[in-house]
Every structure is written in structure tokens, then in C-alpha cells.
Amino acid sequence: MNMVKKERFFLPSFEMECGQAIPVEIGFETYGKLNQNKDNVILICHFFSSTSHAAGRYTPEDPEPGWWDSLIGPGKAIDTDRFFVISSDTLCNIQLKNPMVYTTGPATINPKTGKPYGMTFPNFSYGDMAGIQKKLVESMGIDKLYAVIGPSAGGMQALNWAILYPDFIERCISVICGARIPVFTSLAYLKAGIDAIQLDPNWNGGDYYGKEEPVQGLSVALQLMNLAAYQYGWYEETFPRKHKEQGDPSYQIKFEEAVSQRMLPYDANHYIYTARAAMVHNIGHNFDSLEEALLQIRARLLMISCSSDLLFPPEYSKEAVEIMQKRGGPADYFEFDSPYGHMGGVLDTQCFAKQISTFLKD
Numbered sequence: 134m135n136m137v138k139k140e141r142f143f144l145p146s147f148e149m150e151c152g153q154a155i156p157v158e159i160g161f162e163t164y165g166k167l168n169q170n171k172d173n174v175i176l177i178c179h180f181f182s183s184t185s186h187a188a189g190r191y192t193p194e195d196p197e198p199g200w201w202d203s204l205i206g207p208g209k210a211i212d213t214d215r216f217f218v219i220s221s222d223t224l225c226n227i228q229l230k231n232p233m234v235y236t237t238g239p240a241t242i243n244p245k246t247g248k249p250y251g252m253t254f255p256n257f258s259y260g261d262m263a264g265i266q267k268k269l270v271e272s273m274g275i276d277k278l279y280a281v282i283g284p285s286a287g288g289m290q291a292l293n294w295a296i297l298y299p300d301f302i303e304r305c306i307s308v309i310c311g312a313r314i315p316v317f318t319s320l321a322y323l324k325a326g327i328d329a330i331q332l333d334p335n336w337n338g339g340d341y342y343g344k345e346e347p348v349q350g351l352s353v354a355l356q357l358m359n360l361a362a363y364q365y366g367w368y369e370e371t372f373p374r375k376h377k378e379q380g381d382p383s384y385q386i387k388f389e390e391a392v393s394q395r396m397l398p399y400d401a402n403h404y405i406y407t408a409r410a411a412m413v414h415n416i417g418h419n420f421d422s423l424e425e426a427l428l429q430i431r432a433r434l435l436m437i438s439c440s441s442d443l444l445f446p447p448e449y450s451k452e453a454v455e456i457m458q459k460r461g462g463p464a465d466y467f468e469f470d471s472p473y474g475h476m477g478g479v480l481d482t483q484c485f486a487k488q489i490s491t492f493l494k495d
Contacts, residue, residue: 134206134213137162137189137199141235142221142269153255156244157265160235161221164188164205165213171275175211175493176266177201177220178283178290180479181358181411182227182399184234187220188213191233201284203482210482210490216279221266223286224257225407229400239402240342251402252339259286259410263293267301280304280493281432284478285445286407289314289414292453296416299431306489308437309478311449312423313415318444322361323408326354330401339402351401354408355392364441364474427456434464435492437485439477441470465492 139162148154162185167174177187179200188205190198205211205218225238239254270278281291281302288310295305330336333350341347360368372384417423434457438450447468457464469484471477477484 134164134189134202136193137164137186137191139185139191139233139235142272144265144268147261147265147268149255149261150258151255155237155255157224157237158235159185159222159224159237159265159269160233161185161219161269162187162189163220164218165216167217167273167275171273172277172279173216174270174275174278175216175218176270176278176281176294177205177211177218178262178266178281178287179220179223180283180285180287181407183287183479184226184228184231185220185222186233188218200479201482204486204489210486211282211493212490216493219270219273221269223262223290223407224265225254225403225410227400227403227407228398229403231398234398236403238400238406239339240400249342251342254402254406257406257410258293259289259414260293260297262290262410263297266290266294267298276301278302280306282306282308282489283310284308285310285475286411286414289411292416295430295432295434296426299429302432304435304492305430305432306435306437306492307450308485309439309442309445309450309475311436311438311445312427312453313417313449314411314413315445315449318361319412322357322444323412326357327405327408329353329357330405333401336401339405341401347401348396351396351399351404352389352392354401354404355396355399356389359388359392361443362475364443364472366472367474423452424456424460427453427462428460430457430462432463433492433495434462435467435488436464437467437469437478437488439471439474439481440468441472441477442475444475 188199226236288307330350333347336347417426420426436450438447454466471481
């Protein structure tokens with residue numbers, strides 16, 4: 134694939150689901166070519182802590198390609214010889230300090246006050262993200278998407294697309310995600326992570342920009358998320374114990390060091406807002422029931438889950454498929470196994486690449 138270019142998309146005003154309207158900017162990148170009929174477009178939505186950089190490299194010197202590069206490219210499951218692929222950053226993107234991320238969130242200057250929004254930033258939902266992405270693709274003259282695809286929080290965005298804009302998309306693929314987030318996941322990892330940040334004295338009610346940041350709280354929040362994102366065996370291999378030393382803390386130290394390195398581009402307030410968006414994920418929230426919400430879907434649906442997933446156990450993916458199938462809806466389910474657990478949806482793509490490729494060809 135050729136080198137990837139990062140671009141910006143700006144809306145002077147966008148009204149959130151909460152009723153508040155603000156100017157928003159997000160980054161995006163594209164792969165492949167838009168055909169003459171503009172009917173070969175696939176939108177990729179990124180997971181919780183990631184960015185729009187789903188494939189390719191920005192420069193030949195980049196050590197790693199985008200996070201789903203194994204799936205996106207010429208001749209791959211999401212074939213850029215055939216499809217024009219768009220991938221966007223989210224609002225409140227956690228990687229605020231990554232120079233290749235463009236996002237609007239608590240760190241953004243509020244044009245009404247001249248100061249960072251902080252905790253006055255409106256709460257956003259993944260339904261809001263679908264709305265902003267729709268504005269993005271419409272700005273390119275596109276009025277139909279061949280597919281919307283994403284893992285984890287990207288799957289949340291894809292499912293919101295299927296519910297909110299049923300005539301705009303033909304296919305929806307949700308990987309390691311479900312129609313609603315497990316309450317346990319919401320409380321044990323997301324809410325606890327928010328609490329850890331807010332208990333850090335440096336958080337200061339979210340008003341810490343230009344001051345000491347709440348790095349300890351953010352570290353704990355990220356540790357909680359990481360602990361559920363991988364399977365037990367992965368931790369045993371990655372952070373081995375030294376059996377000759379009593380009470381050996383080396384694996385704990387190595388884990389904390391790995392988390393500290395990973396969180397360098399992260400922002401605590403942006404983490405809080407992204408966690409909140411994930412916590413309220415429930416595509417049935419504006420309907421009398423989940424069943425009623427799923428009846429809105431006209432796109433063909435493929436739910437892909439990992440059998441060892443602790444954050445989104447398979448039953449939460451099966452739930453939507455079973456409901457749709459009982460009503461005669463076009464829904465398919467595929468389950469794979471991976472030692473990576475939830476992160477198998479990002480790191481073990483060879484386990485489900487064939488299913489995606491076939492689904493996009495049918």
C-alpha cells in the first residue's frame with residue numbers, strides 16, 4: 134500500500150445527542166480509490182484506545198503499520214483494489230498527545246470561554262460518532278456505504294450506524310462487541326477506571342491543563358482495562374515469575390512499566406469521556422426494547438466474537454444475532470478462539486479474515 138496521508142474534517146456546529154451543539158474536528162485517512170459511482174466505500178471504526186490509523190504507514194520509517202493492516206490492503210480481506218476505505222478518529226480520542234490524532238474533547242479550547250472545555254465538554258455517545266462520520270462521508274459526495282466495520286468500541290459505532298441510518302449502509306460487521314455492553318464490564322473496568330482518575334489529587338475536577346497531570350490515576354485506569362483485554366495465559370507468558378525468589382514482584386513491575394510506556398500519548402479527561410461513551414452503549418436505549426431497536430436494521434449483519442473474551446463474552450454478540458434471526462433478519466455469527474482474549478479481535482485477525490472477506494463478496 135502507498136504511504137497514508139492524515140486529513141482533517143471540521144464541522145462548525147454539531148448537535149450532540151445530549152442536546153448541546155459545538156464545533157467539532159476529527160482526523161481521518163483513506164485507502165484505495167473511490168470509484169465513479171461512489172458505491173465501493175467501507176468505513177472502519179477504531180477501538181477504545183486506538184486511532185484512525187487502521188492500515189499502511191505514514192512514512193517508510195514507521196516501525197509498525199496501522200492496527201488492522203493485516204485485514205486492509207490490496208488483496209486482503211478488506212481489499213483496497215476493490216474498496217475505498219475511510220477510517221476516522223473519534224471525539225475525545227484518548228491519544229490526544231499523538232501528533233497524528235485530530236480530535237475534539239475536554240482539552241479543546243472552548244470558543245466561548247477561550248479556555249479548555251475540561252469537564253464542561255458535553256457527554257458524547259457512539260451514536261454521535263456515527264452522525265459525525267455520516268457528515269464526513271457525505272462531504273465526499275457519498276450517499277451509501279458498502280459496509281461499516283469495527284472491533285470493540287468500533288463495533289459499537291458500526292451497530293449505531295445500522296440502527297440510526299438503516300438505509301445508508303448495506304453491511305455491518307461488529308467484531309468483539311455486542312448490542313449492549315455487559316454491566317460487569319461497565320462497572321468493573323470502565324467505572325472503576327474513571328474513579329481512579331478522579332481520585333488522583335492532580336485531576337483537580339478536570340482542570341489540570343498546563344499543570345501537573347493525574348498520571349497515577351490514569352495509570353490505574355489503563356491497568357484495569359489491560360487486565361481484562363487479554364486472556365490469563367497471555368499474562369503468564371508476557372510477565373513470567375521468577376520461581377526462585379520468594380514474593381517476586383518482577384512481573385508486577387514489568388506490567389506497570391509497560392502500561393506507563395503505552396499511556397504516554399493519553400489524556401485523562403479524554404479517557405473519562407471515552408469510557409463514559411462505552412459505558413452507555415446500548416443500541417436499544419431510544420426504543421422500548423432491544424428487539425424493537427434491532428428491527429430497524431436493514432443491513433446484513435455479521436457478529437464476530439472471541440471465545441476467551443472477558444470484556445465482551447460471546448453471549449453478548451450472539452444475543453443480537455439470535456433476536457434478528459428469529460425475526461427473519463439477515464444476521465450471521467462467527468466465533469473464534471485466541472490466547473489474546475478480547476484483543477484477539479485486533480491481533481489475531483487471521484482467525485476471522487476469511488469470514489470478513491466472504492461476507493464482503495456475497
